[in-house]
Amino acid sequence: MQKASKIILGIDPGTLLMGYGLIAVHGSELKLLHMDVLKLSSKLDNYQRLEKIHHR
Numbered sequence: 001m002q003k004a005s006k007i008i009l010g011i012d013p014g015t016l017l018m019g020y021g022l023i024a025v026h027g028s029e030l031k032l033l034h035m036d037v038l039k040l041s042s043k044l045d046n047y048q049r050l051e052k053i054h055h056r
Contacts, residue, residue, distance in 0.1 A: 007033070016040050018053065 005026045012019035021035035038056055040049045 015046070015049065016042055 005024060008023050008025060010021045010023070016039070018038045018040070019035070020038075022033040024031045024033055038053060040052055044052070
């Protein structure tokens with residue numbers, strides 16, 4: 001019997017730099033799907049930063 005595939009989202013939260021990555025897991029195999037870092041301006045308030053993250 002084959003195990004189901006999973007997609008896992010990992011988030012490294014931060015106020016100015018936020019990293020994230022997506023991996024696919026199938027059995028014992030891991031595959032990187034995507035990773036990136038969002039660089040947010042220190043001139044923005046927290047609400048504006050959250051808006052930038054949301055629109056990403």
